[in-house]
Amino acid sequence: MAETRLMTINMGPQHPATHGVLRVVLELDGENIVKATPHLGHLHRGMEKLGESKTYHQAIPLTDRLDYTNGMGNNLAYVLAVEKLLGIEVPKRAQYIRVMMAELQRIAAHLIWLGTHALDIGAMTLLLYNFREREDILRIFEEVAGGRLTPTYLRIGGLSKDLPEGIEDKIKAFVRAFPDHVKEYETLLTKNVIWLKRTKEVGILSKEDALSFGVTGPTLRGSGVKYDVRKAFPYSSYEEFGFEIPTGSIGDVYDRYIVRLRELEWSNAIVEQALERLPKGPIIANDPRITLPPKDDVLSDIASLIRQFKIVSEGFTPPQGEVYASVEASKGELGFYIVSDGSSRPYRFRIRTPSFANLSALSKMIEGSLIADVIAVIGSIDIVLGEVDR
Amino acid sequence: MTEANLAVKKLKEKFPHAISEIKTFRNEVTVSVPKKDLLEVCRFLQSDADLQFHLLADLCGVDHFPETPRFEVVYHLCSVKRNQRLRLKTRVGESESIVSVESVWKVANWYEREAYDLLGISFENHSDLRRILLWDGYDGHPLRKDFPVEGPDFDKPFVPEV
Numbered sequence: 294m295a296e297t298r299l300m301t302i303n304m305g306p307q308h309p310a311t312h313g314v315l316r317v318v319l320e321l322d323g324e325n326i327v328k329a330t331p332h333l334g335h336l337h338r339g340m341e342k343l344g345e346s347k348t349y350h351q352a353i354p355l356t357d358r359l360d361y362t363n364g365m366g367n368n369l370a371y372v373l374a375v376e377k378l379l380g381i382e383v384p385k386r387a388q389y390i391r392v393m394m395a396e397l398q399r400i401a402a403h404l405i406w407l408g409t410h411a412l413d414i415g416a417m418t419l420l421l422y423n424f425r426e427r428e429d430i431l432r433i434f435e436e437v438a439g440g441r442l443t444p445t446y447l448r449i450g451g452l453s454k455d456l457p458e459g460i461e462d463k464i465k466a467f468v469r470a471f472p473d474h475v476k477e478y479e480t481l482l483t484k485n486v487i488w489l490k491r492t493k494e495v496g497i498l499s500k501e502d503a504l505s506f507g508v509t510g511p512t513l514r515g516s517g518v519k520y521d522v523r524k525a526f527p528y529s530s531y532e533e534f535g536f537e538i539p540t541g542s543i544g545d546v547y548d549r550y551i552v553r554l555r556e557l558e559w560s561n562a563i564v565e566q567a568l569e570r571l572p573k574g575p576i577i578a579n580d581p582r583i584t585l586p587p588k589d590d591v592l593s594d595i596a597s598l599i600r601q602f603k604i605v606s607e608g609f610t611p612p613q614g615e616v617y618a619s620v621e622a623s624k625g626e627l628g629f630y631i632v633s634d635g636s637s638r639p640y641r642f643r644i645r646t647p648s649f650a651n652l653s654a655l656s657k658m659i660e661g662s663l664i665a666d667v668i669a670v671i672g673s674i675d676i677v678l679g680e681v682d683r
Numbered sequence: 684m685t686e687a688n689l690a691v692k693k694l695k696e697k698f699p700h701a702i703s704e705i706k707t708f709r710n711e712v713t714v715s716v717p718k719k720d721l722l723e724v725c726r727f728l729q730s731d732a733d734l735q736f737h738l739l740a741d742l743c744g745v746d747h748f749p750e751t752p753r754f755e756v757v758y759h760l761c762s763v764k765r766n767q768r769l770r771l772k773t774r775v776g777e778s779e780s781i782v783s784v785e786s787v788w789k790v791a792n793w794y795e796r797e798a799y800d801l802l803g804i805s806f807e808n809h810s811d812l813r814r815i816l817l818w819d820g821y822d823g824h825p826l827r828k829d830f831p832v833e834g835p836d837f838d839k840p841f842v843p844e845v
Contacts, residue, residue: 334816341801342825346832377709504737504763507790520738520763614708617759617770619740630759632745645741645759653793682816 299327302664306335310413310668313678317655317667324663329656336682344642348608349375349449352642357443359627359646360680362405365391365398365434366622368447373528374618374629375449378611379583386574387451388530393464393567394437394446395529395620396560400471401430402623403553403560410550410672411482414491419481426474429467436460450584451577461568468565475557482550492546496658496670499544506657507650510625511552512674516544522621529620533570534563546673553675583609608637615641624648624675646680688712690734690769697727713770718756721773722782728760728769729787736760736769739784742794744802748828752776754804758784775804783809801826820844 305316314335320328340359344352356367369391376383383391408423431441436457438446446453482488498508503516513520521538523531539555541548577584581600590597613635619628625647632641651674658670691712694702701720706713716724728736741759758771775781783806784791795806796815803824806812814821820843823830831837 334814334818337816339825342830342832380709502789505789507739507788507794509738509740518763525763525766526768615713615770616709616711617741617768626740628741628759630741630743630757641743641745643741643743643745643757645743649793650790653790657789 297322304667311671312409312676315652315671315676315678315681319664319667321664324665326659326662326664326667329659329667331652331655333652333678334682336678338683340683341642341644344644345639348637349611349639350604350608352639353447353449354443354445356644357440357445358679359644359683360402360622360624360648360677361442362402362677363398363623363627364440364442364444365394365446366402366620367627368445369395369529370618370620370622370627371629372447372449373620374616374631375611377616377618378614378631378633379449379609380612381450381578381580381583383451383529383578384575385530385572387576387578389567389571390452390456390576391447391529392531392534393564393571394434394444396563396567397430397433397464399560399623400557400564401427403557404430406553406623406672406675407478410675411488413668413672414488416482416485416488419478422474422477422481426467426471433460433463433467436463448577448585450580451575455576461571464564464568468561468568471561472558475554475561479554483554489547491665491669492550492673494543495546495662495666496673497543497545498654498658502654502657503544506654508625508654508674509650510621510623510647510675511549511556512625512651512654514538515541515549515552515673517542522619522626526619528618534566536563546669549673549675610635610637617645619645622647624677624680625651627680644683646683648676648678648680652676652681690714690728690736690767693731693734694724694727698724711768711770713772715772715774718773718775718779718781721771722784722787724771725758725784725787728771734762735764736762736767738763739788739790739794740768742784742791742798744798744804744826746802746826746828752779754802756781756798756804777803780805780807782807785809800824803827818843 300321302319305311306314316332318330356371357364359367404423404427408420411419434444435441438444498516500516503513517540519538519540536559539552541552586597586600591601611633615632617630619626628645630643631639634640659667701716704715738761740761743757745755752774754775756773760769798804800814800816
């Protein structure tokens with residue numbers, strides 16, 4: 294009998310299908326994976342340490358760079374945590390615009406996931422369609438916030454500026470056209486025989502394992518657990534919107550795909566509702582110690598100028614205490630745990646990112662399966678390394 | 684509130700001597716336990732049929748330098764069935780170690796590696812306590828308060844040993 298031994302393969306950090314700089318060391322018996330060890334940290338930028346050295350306002354741009362496909366959602370999680378710490382109320386209009394932006398961002402993030410995931414498995418066409426629709430959303434963001442990938446649109450207490458004139462028609466046009474696009478994606482994949490063979494019963498994650506590994510977001514819902522932060526712990530007026538939580542049954546790659554596709558439609562429905570019922574009113578809370586004054590006042594009124602100067606240079610001082618606030622980001626539960634010692638900078642700036650916990654379940658999902666399935670599984674848990682490594 | 688108090692009430696019944704402090708701030712309940720009782724408390728919270736804290740949402744360390752004991756380990760628990768959260772806390776000194784909760788929630792493996800990597804808190808009975816974000820052989824723990832934000836050797840070039 295011929296001698297057999299295990300082969301060790303380094304997948305990444307430059308592998309195109311690891312979605313960034315993930316490195317997985319695979320021990321193989323032929324094509325079967327015996328052991329998989331992920332190695333992280335290639336994109337570690339020390340964000341938690343940096344956050345401790347910045348005032349509360351200055352840390353907002355840092356959050357854009359966590360999951361760089363979900364800038365608006367990251368902003369939202371952070372400002373919610375600080376607002377909870379301060380105990381301030383955000384005006385209704387700002388809350389609705391935040392919801393609208395977060396859901397548009399979720400659509401954009403899911404479109405990147407769908408395109409790259411399909412590309413990894415071999416369906417190349419879809420990427421071009423997905424980026425076409427994503428471009429529409431990024432154009433909207435550019436007009437609203439000034440930035441496409443890193444909008445930094447939200448401020449503590451509200452928004453940086455109100456919606457520009459005419460943007461509502463553009464969002465409306467997008468919302469109206471989008472359901473047909475989702476159908477278009479589905480014709481390419483949902484019943485495609487090759488797609489089914491690559492995704493059905495691949496990378497199965499049971500309910501119990503998913504919870505134990507701290508998995509959240511569409512990956513957890515794919516395993517059949519109905520947990521969505523928007524429903525479980527509503528924030529920013531989500532309780533006023535009608536939407537459902539799609540779930541899968543067995544927790545394979547296909548289930549996660551279906552869950553995200555349905556989420557695209559529900560997110561679109563939420564944007565539509567927010568647009569229809571968009572209240573009028575101020576877009577930022579008026580608390581002179583905390584929120585920035587309107588720019589027009591700063592240019593014409595000395596008191597506002599002093600207020601802006603003080604907030605920008607010294608920041609504000611929240612009470613001592615600790616808060617944890619989380620949102621349903623496109624990948625799962627994104628939480629900020631902030632410990633305040635009463636100074637103008639956070640004492641501890643902890644970021645609980647969904648991708649980190651979701652990735653910890655990777656070994657569980659791929660050990661015992663084929664090497665080709667690794668690509669499908671990594672794509673299906675939708676990780677972004679900027680958020681894993683922070 | 685009443686629901687979260689259920690967890691507090693049950694903990695008080697089950698571990699009358701183990702709860703050192705209960706705080707509520709902005710509707711978030713924080714329970715402090717001494718580190719010798721931590722594993723038992725975690726097992727109870729995870730497995731009790733009325734509480735069901737199946738999800739360890741987060742685990743992190745906080746450095747309170749120069750206080751002693753120096754570190755605080757914070758556990759954010761979440762019950763997806765009852766939509767409740769609870770924060771557990773325990774203190775641990777610089778030269779001490781704390782028991783790992785990997786046997787209760789598997790995700791603790793990575794979170795504890797991160798706390799070990801960035802703060803230097805060591806965990807007992809951990810299956811694989813290595814650095815996770817920084818490279819092996821890195822000197823120091825960057826999230827400690829006595830570690831400068833620009834790094835101790837920011838003006839020297841980094842040459843790894845071969």
